[in-house]
Amino acid sequence: MLLIDFEWNRGYDNKPLDEILQIGAVRVSQLGGPILDTFNAYIRPQVHKRFGPGAKVLPELECSRTSELDFATALSAFLDWCGGETEFAAWGGDDFRVLQQNCDYWGLPVPLLHQTYDLQRAFGYLVGAQGQQVALWRAAAYCGIPDTFTFHNALNDAVYTAAVSEWLSEESLRYVPDPADSRKKLPRFSEEPFPAQPRFRVGPLPSPEAVLDARPARRPACPLCGQRAWVQQWQRASRRQYLAVFSCPAHGRFLCRMTLTPMEDGAWRGRVAVPPLTPDLLEAYRAALSGRIHVCKGSSRRRRKVRRRKRQACASPTV
Numbered sequence: 001m002l003l004i005d006f007e008w009n010r011g012y013d014n015k016p017l018d019e020i021l022q023i024g025a026v027r028v029s030q031l032g033g034p035i036l037d038t039f040n041a042y043i044r045p046q047v048h049k050r051f052g053p054g055a056k057v058l059p060e061l062e063c064s065r066t067s068e069l070d071f072a073t074a075l076s077a078f079l080d081w082c083g084g085e086t087e088f089a090a091w092g093g094d095d096f097r098v099l100q101q102n103c104d105y106w107g108l109p110v111p112l113l114h115q116t117y118d119l120q121r122a123f124g125y126l127v128g129a130q131g132q133q134v135a136l137w138r139a140a141a142y143c144g145i146p147d148t149f150t151f152h153n154a155l156n157d158a159v160y161t162a163a164v165s166e167w168l169s170e171e172s173l174r175y176v177p178d179p180a181d182s183r184k185k186l187p188r189f190s191e192e193p194f195p196a197q198p199r200f201r202v203g204p205l206p207s208p209e210a211v212l213d214a215r216p217a218r219r220p221a222c223p224l225c226g227q228r229a230w231v232q233q234w235q236r237a238s239r240r241q242y243l244a245v246f247s248c249p250a251h252g253r254f255l256c257r258m259t260l261t262p263m264e265d266g267a268w269r270g271r272v273a274v275p276p277l278t279p280d281l282l283e284a285y286r287a288a289l290s291g292r293i294h295v296c297k298g299s300s301r302r303r304r305k306v307r308r309r310k311r312q313a314c315a316s317p318t319v
């Protein structure tokens, strides 16, 4: 069994190619077994003139940029190393798609992959996060694997994939998603790890709704750059807990959690947090998606405008 991983560049032009910049792979006798051998090749990019946002942050981009290998040579060395192996696994399905795409682009024969496994899908099933694309670093953290090597290096990622694969059961590997599940598909969240965020309190206010609508409750900060966002609506996760998605233009989507507490005098207080996006939290959000929604008062710009106009209309006769 070979575990493979590629790094690639989408570029900014219209050329339809996720150009492979690095091939990493490890050989194992079986999933969860020890690593028997490794393969690593950095590939000099030839198609896109610029690096896209995903490629720009690759830790070993310089190794690809200065590599003497082109894709055809690297692929040929990789296939020699594969040595007729027929079982392949990767974290997600993208690597197989990208391999096919690069071979097609260069007119090279696509290697025969008799049996492929999507270990990301199996892991999602295992942790009850079906249909979610759990990032490899998050899965490694979940399994308690120390982050000794940098992620987003194809060889390191193949090694991490091998380490995580020890957790996968036969059942999880056989899991095929039910198309009906896709209705509750989660939006794509940021995959960047971030430091613990300060929590803050809102209220006391007369009702839970008033706490959910309160302006300070609805202004979470991006955990990476501090940019403030607006919460438009809360999904009810439980009687006392609500979750909301917010996004930073630079860093993507995050979840914000509101915990409500009743006070002795009948008022309510809220505690707002931006917790790390663990599989548990994502699953709680998915479950909340089929629950009640609290749309914050005055959240839509149109409604705010209408109200302002009304207010002006009421105010004018007294002037």
Ligand SMILES: [Zn+2]
Binding pocket: 222, 223, 224, 225, 226, 227, 248, 249, 250, 251, 252
């Ligand atoms: Zn940000």
